[in-house]
Amino acid sequence: MTFGKIYEKTRIWILLIIAAILPFAVTNNYWLHILNIGGIFAICTLSLNLLTGCTGLFSVGHIAFYGIGSYTAAVLSVKCGVPFLIAVPCAGIMALIFGLVLGMPALRLKGLYLAISTLAFGEIAYRVFLNWESVTNGTRGILGIQAPVFFGINFRSYNTYYYIVLIFLVMTVVLTRNLIYSRTGRALLAIRESEIAAQALGVNTVGYKIIAFAASSFFAGIAGALYAYEVHMIAPESFVSTESITVLAMMVVGGIGSISGSIAGAFVLTMIPEVLRSTGDIRLVLYGAAIVAIVIFAPRGLGGALEWLDHLLMGNHKKKVREEE
Amino acid sequence: MALLETKKLGINFDGLVALEDVDFAAEEGKITAVIGPNGAGKTTFFNLVAGFYTPTEGSVHFGGKDITRLKAYQRAEIGIARTFQNINLFKDMSVMDNALVGLHSRAKSNVVSSMLRTPAQRREEKALREEVMSYLEFMGLADCAQEKAGSLSYGMQKNLEIVRALALRPKVLLLDEPASGLNTQDLDELSGRITNIRDRGITVVLIEHKMDVVMSISDRIAVLNVGRKIADGTPEEVRSSREVIEAYLGKEDE
Numbered sequence: 001m002t003f004g005k006i007y008e009k010t011r012i013w014i015l016l017i018i019a020a021i022l023p024f025a026v027t028n029n030y031w032l033h034i035l036n037i038g039g040i041f042a043i044c045t046l047s048l049n050l051l052t053g054c055t056g057l058f059s060v061g062h063i064a065f066y067g068i069g070s071y072t073a074a075v076l077s078v079k080c081g082v083p084f085l086i087a088v089p090c091a092g093i094m095a096l097i098f099g100l101v102l103g104m105p106a107l108r109l110k111g112l113y114l115a116i117s118t119l120a121f122g123e124i125a126y127r128v129f130l131n132w133e134s135v136t137n138g139t140r141g142i143l144g145i146q147a148p149v150f151f152g153i154n155f156r157s158y159n160t161y162y163y164i165v166l167i168f169l170v171m172t173v174v175l176t177r178n179l180i181y182s183r184t185g186r187a188l189l190a191i192r193e194s195e196i197a198a199q200a201l202g203v204n205t206v207g208y209k210i211i212a213f214a215a216s217s218f219f220a221g222i223a224g225a226l227y228a229y230e231v232h233m234i235a236p237e238s239f240v241s242t243e244s245i246t247v248l249a250m251m252v253v254g255g256i257g258s259i260s261g262s263i264a265g266a267f268v269l270t271m272i273p274e275v276l277r278s279t280g281d282i283r284l285v286l287y288g289a290a291i292v293a294i295v296i297f298a299p300r301g302l303g304g305a306l307e308w309l310d311h312l313l314m315g316n317h318k319k320k321v322r323e324e325e
Numbered sequence: 326m327a328l329l330e331t332k333k334l335g336i337n338f339d340g341l342v343a344l345e346d347v348d349f350a351a352e353e354g355k356i357t358a359v360i361g362p363n364g365a366g367k368t369t370f371f372n373l374v375a376g377f378y379t380p381t382e383g384s385v386h387f388g389g390k391d392i393t394r395l396k397a398y399q400r401a402e403i404g405i406a407r408t409f410q411n412i413n414l415f416k417d418m419s420v421m422d423n424a425l426v427g428l429h430s431r432a433k434s435n436v437v438s439s440m441l442r443t444p445a446q447r448r449e450e451k452a453l454r455e456e457v458m459s460y461l462e463f464m465g466l467a468d469c470a471q472e473k474a475g476s477l478s479y480g481m482q483k484n485l486e487i488v489r490a491l492a493l494r495p496k497v498l499l500l501d502e503p504a505s506g507l508n509t510q511d512l513d514e515l516s517g518r519i520t521n522i523r524d525r526g527i528t529v530v531l532i533e534h535k536m537d538v539v540m541s542i543s544d545r546i547a548v549l550n551v552g553r554k555i556a557d558g559t560p561e562e563v564r565s566s567r568e569v570i571e572a573y574l575g576k577e578d579e
Contacts, residue, residue, distance in 0.1 A: 175440040175441075176440075178439055178440050178441070178442045179436065179439050179440050182434060182439030182440075182442075182446065182450070183425075183429060183432045183434050183439060183449075183450075183453075184434070184435065184436050184439045185439065186418070186422055186425055186426050186429070187426065187429055189415065189417075189418055189422070190415050190418070190426045190429075193414075193415035193416060193417060193418060194413050194414070194415060196377070196409075196413060197409065197413040197414070197415065197489075198398075198415075198426065199377075199396075199397040199398045199401070200375060200377075200397060200398075200401060200406070200407050200409070200413075200490075201398075201401055201406075201426050201427050201429055201430075201489060201490075201492075201493060202398050202401030202402045202429050202430030202493060203398055203426065203429050203430075204398050205398065211436055215436060
């Protein structure tokens with residue numbers, strides 16, 4: 001067996017093992033927290049990728065679904081005492097319902113018009129979080145979201161909660177990957193590529209756009225719920241429109257339509273501002289410059305770069321290059 | 326028996342009449358060509374039959390049923406497949422995936438079974454891939470199944486359009502200028518394949534400008550000119566029709 005063959009067979013397990021032992025290597029709580037946030041944003045970016053990357057429906061209000069999931073989980077947990085394993089799926093379903101509410105009227109719109117309506121939806125959601133005091137506590141936010149407890153283990157510390165985020169991230173990757181490589185996924189891609197041709201081949205394009213909205217908002221809601229349990233207190237400031245842009249940037253930097261890219265984009269863009277923290281005020285300029293640099297030097301995103309490396313390690317790099325020409 | 330029929334079919338765009346009063350019938354198991362000079366309304370006619378435009382007058386019938394109100398995807402589901410004049414492939418998807426979309430309406434797996442990759446979903450997926458390969462082989466595309474559709478040569482892209490439509494297992498196949506841009510050798514191959522498709526029992530309706538192709542393979546021909554049907558009949562009848570000659574060459578005494 002050649003190195004390439006061995007690599008091809010074991011790469012996924014090696015990656016999982018590295019992910020599993022990471023908390024033992026990173027003992028600094030601050031960095032563990034950043035890792036968890038990166039993982040949560042990876043789920044959110046994967047969900048956006050399903051809608052925008054695969055189906056071609058532009059959303060610049062995606063953080064609204066994340067926020068709806070977050071608030072649903074927080075309210076259920078703090079005010080109703082609902083356990084983690086029930087609150088998280090409920091958060092996903094609540095976000096899914098709002099995804100349908102937004103999706104149905106928005107389907108008549110295309111391109112920029114759709115983008116603007118999602119932006120407006122994001123803004124409305126933020127205002128609701130801010131002003132619906134009886135449920136969301138307004139600017140004070142919801143405090144005291146208790147960490148989940150399984151088998152007598154409290155997952156409050158960052159290095160234990162890390163595994164919960166990891167499990168959800170792996171599940172999201174598996175589910176979205178299966179979806180993309182299926183009849184449904186092909187229909188979504190077909191809509192992105194040519195709506196007319198998709199219709200001519202019997203794809204109910206309206207129906208599948210609704211499915212894309214539903215699936216995408218569901219996973220965003222799950223990510224939001226995980227965020228609530230990570231930070232234990234949520235406030236409307238976490239769900240402002242610029243956060244939607246951040247998620248969009250994560251997807252673009254990662255490579256539109258790429259699963260590995262969405263994950264890489266989310267982690268890299270979560271970490272860059274933290275790495276740059278020592279540079280002071282110039283931090284955000286450098287952050288922007290880093291995004292521009294990635295987009296220029298990796299036109300297919302980080303995902304494209306990872307794919308290239310992947311093929312290199314598998315030993316059929318030449319073949320890949322030829323195909324691209 | 327006519328499988329596909331239009332009755333007094335017409336459409337106008339903001340008052341501009343594009344097609345008017347077209348009675349058309351495609352007999353089951355035959356190749357019917359629709360010809361006419363540029364701007365005669367042939368592609369408009371296809372768009373009406375396939376459900377991309379809603380007619381402003383008249384109706385479309387399929388297998389004896391009025392389908393005028395059905396949407397494009399529903400017409401595909403009941404067995405009307407089409408190709409596009411200006412190649413309309415899913416360019417960033419593989420050849421295989423393009424063809425698999427054609428099988429969409431005959432497959433059953435849904436969002437949930439796809440995400441979970443249930444045994445039934447996997448079985449179906451395997452069967453779909455096998456079926457698609459047979460169409461790819463028929464149109465000479467089996468070797469590039471994994472390549473991106475956009476990277477294929479022009480002629481191969483045209484063939485992939487047909488593969489995708491065949492994957493629907495249609496009753497009627499609407500081909501919009503399949504021969505345009507092909508070289509002589511490809512043309513012969515194409516003619517052979519179209520008659521082969523007919524011999525499999527698929528009714529073919531063909532828009533084409535290349536008269537040698539039209540005359541050699543068509544069972545019936547309908548002629549459109551400036552939005553109206555001016556003649557129909559066998560190739561011999563159409564060839565000798567004075568109106569048709571005038572439409573193409575102009576009137577003698579003008």
